[in-house]
Amino acid sequence: METERSAPADSNRARIITAAARLLAENGREAVSTRAVSTAAGVQAPTIYRLFGDKQGLLDAVAAHGFAAYLREKTDLPPSGDPVEDLRAGWNLHIGFGLANPALYALMYGEPRPDATPPAALAAAAVLAAHIKRIAEVGRLRIDEARAAQLVHAVGGGTVLTLLATPEDRRDLTLSDLAREAVIAAIVTDAPAPAAPGPAGAAVALRAVLPQTSVMSANERSLLTEWLDRIARG
Known part of the structure; x- marks a missing residue:
């Protein structure tokens, strides 16, 4: 394609990710085939392999791009004076992100890969670790930071997946509030001590x-x- 030949690699990469993200959001992971993405992006299939390695590489790039955009839009806020309230806000944003982006969330968390964690999941883990560290720094953390982060991640992820598995008109969003407060009670002391x-x-x-x-x-x-x-x- 003449347009593809003249376009720089960064331009092709952005067009491919945008096309793949649209297909993912509209029709789920199965819709993100090499043929469909190359057609939607106006590039040849070999360009996708050259830029992303394989389909999994493309999916990881889509997840990282989508989550980075979400972070810029929703969480570019300075910490408040109460790190526990910041953790609550972060939990609510995470749940909202998962419910608003089910296919993207499934890419990040639906198929655990201990040997190759998706970049988007690593970025989310870093945000969570920062919340936990601030709680520890003011003397309110009951357990070690790594275990606290794992507990918040496990319960938060389970909450999102449970809600996504429930028909939208039957979802009880108070489940998220109950799970959040149970986790906070398990890892946080009532007051600095x-x-x-x-x-x-x-x-x-x-x-x-x-x-x-x-x-x-x-x-x-x-x-x-x-x-x-x-x-x-x-």
Whole structure:
């Protein structure tokens, strides 16, 4: 195609992702075939393989693009003075994102790949980890950061998938509120308090503020972080 030959790679990439995202949103994952995307984007099929490697690479790029756009639109806000309220807001945004973008959400979370986590899911995990860290820094986290993030992720993802599996006219959105508050009760103390007695509580508190110190090398910091995580987990 003459248009394709003259278009730079970035232009072709953007057109392909836009076309694939539209097909995904309108008709689900099965609609995102190489033939359909190449036709919709006005490119040859080999261009898709050259830019994305394979269909999974294209789907990962679509998920990353969609989630990045969502983050720019919905979460470009400075933290408030209450990190627990920020976690609540983040939970609500996550649930809303999943319900508004079921096919995209399924790309990110519907088929776990421990050896190759989709970039969009990694971005979401980083946002969640930042929320959890702020709670730990003010002394309100009951358990270690990694375990708290895993619990929020597990329950939040399960909530979205449960609601998506329910016909829209029968969805009870209070399920999300109940799940959110149950998770917060499990990981957050009622008010700022000294670290829990014993080595586990001290490890959680020190782990939260460790990035603020500059007296260790990167290797030393990594090793100490590993030790503190092990102590916090008991």
